Amino acid sequence: MPYEKNFCANCNRLRVSAKGKLHLCLFTEHGVDLRDLLQSHSQRTELIERLHGQLQAKKETHYLHDGVTGVTQHLASIGG
DSSP states (O other), X not given: OTXXXXXXXXXXXXXXXXXXXXXXXXXXXXXXXXXXXXXXXXXXXXXXXXXHHHHHTOOSOOOGGGTOOGGGGGGGXXXX
């Protein structure tokens, strides 16, 4: 379950919002803008590089147990 304390250690979930923001975790406010790289197929290499870079920075915890709820109030906006 995503709400369990140790869930993040093996989490591989990602979401892209309708506005082109990559959300590495549903329990954070932060999104990484991908929109500029979704305009043309010729930008595919740059898109992959940005995704790989962001995945390296993915946090190992969601801080939900500390009261941080992130975008969970607005899950419909990112398909949740």
